Amino acid sequence: MQHLDIILAMNHISKSFPGVKALDDVSFHVRRGTVHALMGENGAGKSTLMKCLFGIYSLDAGEILFDGKPVHFHNPKDALNAGISMIHQELQPIPYRSISENLWVGRYPSKKILGLFSIVDHKLMRTKSLELLKKVHLKVNPNTALKELSVSQIQSIEIAKAISYESKVIIMDEPTSSLTLQEVEQLFEIINNLRNLGVSIIYISHKMEEILRISDEVTIMRDGKYIGTWQSKELTMDKIIKNMVGRELTNLYPPKTNVPGDVSLQVKDFTSTNHRSFRNVSFDVRKGEILGIGGLVGAQRTELVEGIFGLRAVEKGEISLHGRKLNIKSPRDAIAKGIALVTEDRRGNGIFGVLSVRDNVAVASLSDFVDYHFKLNNRKLNKLAEDNIKKLRIKTPNTKTRISSLSGGNQQKVIISRWLAVEPDVFILDEPTRGIDVGAKYEIYSIMIDLAKQGKTIIMISSEMPELLGVSDRIMVMCEGRLSGILDKEEANQEKIMELATKYM
Ligand SMILES: Nc1ncnc2c1ncn2[C@@H]1O[C@H](COP(=O)(O)OP(=O)(O)OP(=O)(O)O)[C@@H](O)[C@H]1O
Numbered sequence: 115m116q117h118l119d120i121i122l123a124m125n126h127i128s129k130s131f132p133g134v135k136a137l138d139d140v141s142f143h144v145r146r147g148t149v150h151a152l153m154g155e156n157g158a159g160k161s162t163l164m165k166c167l168f169g170i171y172s173l174d175a176g177e178i179l180f181d182g183k184p185v186h187f188h189n190p191k192d193a194l195n196a197g198i199s200m201i202h203q204e205l206q207p208i209p210y211r212s213i214s215e216n217l218w219v220g221r222y223p224s225k226k227i228l229g230l231f232s233i234v235d236h237k238l239m240r241t242k243s244l245e246l247l248k249k250v251h252l253k254v255n256p257n258t259a260l261k262e263l264s265v266s267q268i269q270s271i272e273i274a275k276a277i278s279y280e281s282k283v284i285i286m287d288e289p290t291s292s293l294t295l296q297e298v299e300q301l302f303e304i305i306n307n308l309r310n311l312g313v314s315i316i317y318i319s320h321k322m323e324e325i326l327r328i329s330d331e332v333t334i335m336r337d338g339k340y341i342g343t344w345q346s347k348e349l350t351m352d353k354i355i356k357n358m359v360g361r362e363l364t365n366l367y368p369p370k371t372n373v374p375g376d377v378s379l380q381v382k383d384f385t386s387t388n389h390r391s392f393r394n395v396s397f398d399v400r401k402g403e404i405l406g407i408g409g410l411v412g413a414q415r416t417e418l419v420e421g422i423f424g425l426r427a428v429e430k431g432e433i434s435l436h437g438r439k440l441n442i443k444s445p446r447d448a449i450a451k452g453i454a455l456v457t458e459d460r461r462g463n464g465i466f467g468v469l470s471v472r473d474n475v476a477v478a479s480l481s482d483f484v485d486y487h488f489k490l491n492n493r494k495l496n497k498l499a500e501d502n503i504k505k506l507r508i509k510t511p512n513t514k515t516r517i518s519s520l521s522g523g524n525q526q527k528v529i530i531s532r533w534l535a536v537e538p539d540v541f542i543l544d545e546p547t548r549g550i551d552v553g554a555k556y557e558i559y560s561i562m563i564d565l566a567k568q569g570k571t572i573i574m575i576s577s578e579m580p581e582l583l584g585v586s587d588r589i590m591v592m593c594e595g596r597l598s599g600i601l602d603k604e605e606a607n608q609e610k611i612m613e614l615a616t617k618y619m
């Protein structure tokens with residue numbers, strides 16, 4: 115069945131990795147000028163399917179028809195030249211190079227001198243870069259190094275690059291996971307413009323509200339298999355969840371069984387050495403309490419908890435735990451005092467990509483596994499990893515698998531189990547469910563509530579309002595580095611959080 119309006123047809127695709135059948139006879143058809151969402155739980159095979167399309171992986175079986183013709187891309191360059199671009203789940207630009215260089219890498223505009231030598235035509239490169247940046251509403255100098263840009267700006271650069279290749283299909287793998295509300299709106303505007311120009315967008319996301327808003331069609335995968343394709347109009351959140359998870363999921367949040375007790379952690383007048391960051395922040399958290407920290411991206415919430423954890427210098431401020439003043443100069447001090455931090459940026463500070471799942475689980479608590487004579491107790495290590503894989507339902511072939519080959523959501527679970535192994539008193543989680551599917555989210559909330567029930571103190575930064583409201587006992591809101599208010603769960607709602615999140619703007 116070949117339709118004229120089908121730009122991309124992937125038929126009966128299979129792909130295995132050692133120990134996993136990542137794709138099992140998957141078919142996926144995309145129409146011209148549409149936004150097609152690809153959904154499924156962590157590890158369902160979404161990224162793998164896209165990497166097969168983009169020439170990163172070779173297929174074990176199946177065929178790909180692009181614009182009606184069979185294609186075999188051996189590498190991303192082939193795919194790009196044919197008209198397919200991919201904006202990756204974890205952006206990997208060249209940080210020290212300029213925007214221009216990143217846009218034109220491998221195909222610099224050139225000019226001939228003396229009719230002989232080709233040299234890079236910097237002037238032309240700049241003009242062409244400026245034209246492209248304008249198309250994605252980016253007002254920056256093309257000579258700026260990429261490391262100076264925000265995540266959303268880097269993403270816009272990637273989209274600009276896709277436009278420059280005149281791509282007919284652009285794959286976006288979780289593009290909004292670290293964007294502000296405003297940046298999401300800008301991205302949607304760009305997506306709508308591209309759609310109007312006849313470009314097809316393959317949009318991968320775990321955010322259902324977004325999917326229902328931006329997509330025309332939705333394809334759902336489960337366990338490496340194709341489940342079905344629907345018009346977005348005929349879908350509801352419940353229907354999506356049911357098809358993704360394979361069963362009805364009646365509650366998105368576990369029952370709150372924890373009871374806050376006495377104050378444990380006290381933070382007083384905490385102020386960064388960086389004057390644009392957090393300042394004069396004071397708050398208390400109790401044993402058995404989950405304190406949510408809300409605010410918009412850029413509110414300096416991550417910076418604040420990194421300050422508490424000893425990752426950032428502070429100019430002044432005090433922390434005490436159970437009434438005792440702490441002197442934290444480094445993460446090592448924080449860990450020794452019983453404070454753990456699950457970072458938001460998995461690739462940057464979270465995972466040790468070349469290490470196995472087991473070693474990633476154990477890395478923060480290694481001293482517990484050293485016997486006399488400093489020999490690592492492998493049996494204990496394996497047991498720890500296996501227990502956690504079971505408890506958190508981490509999808510991995512075994513404990514020796516490299517963490518970098520796990521799906522995004524499963525990497526996050528490994529990192530959470532790493533800190534569980536340290537048995538901290540205070541557990542700080544920065545956007546713990548970013549990029550995580552609904553089922554796994556529920557499991558992570560359950561773990562948090564359980565820990566609180568055992569008397570631990572939990573602090574959770576989140577940009578998802580429903581999540582803040584669903585699991586927190588109190589919600590502290592920040593705006594531009596300052597604490598703008600603390601709400602009790604009974605009085606909190608989206609409007610009040612939003613009001614506080616924009617209080618000093
Ligand atoms: N390079 C690899 N080596 C080994 N296994 C892999 C590799 N890439 C993916 N896998 C496995 O294939 C399966 C599908 O992973 P994939 O990354 O496609 O999931 P996903 O649907 O994108 O999930 P997420 O929503 O978490 O990003 C997982 O079990 C994963 O561990």
Ligand SMILES: [Mg+2]
Binds near residue numbers: 161162203521522
């Ligand atoms: Mg993925």
